[in-house]
Amino acid sequence: QVQLVESGGGLVQPGGSLRLSCAASARISRFHTMGWYRQAPGKQRELVATTATFGSTMYADSVKGRFTISRDSAKNTVDLQMNSLKPEDTAVYYCNARAGEGYWGQGTQVTVSS
Secondary structure, three states: OOOEEEEOOEEEOOOOOEEEEEEEOOOHHHOOEEEEEEEOOOOOOEEEEEEEOOOOEEEOOOOOOOEEEEEEOOOOEEEEEEOOOOHHHOEEEEEEEEEOEEEEOOOEEEEEOO
């Protein structure tokens, strides 16, 4: 059973930065896609960013130019660098990994507020 553990969430002021990290219990090279999703209160879970095995990345329009996803195969981690944070980025952020079936972490809370 694959486990994904997120870390790095917290409270930050608008305009600030946070770096989320997702640690996998398996080699991330086995997952063709890894990514970050988020779910705000009362809203559906939405895609934030994904990274594929050969390095291609995809971002939601709302985070383009502000967020960067990266994967480190040596550490089996996938990080999400979030800059210029806005109150509307407030959500629980989930790590996802796909290799046929999909796996989810338990989530980490990100709150952007002054």
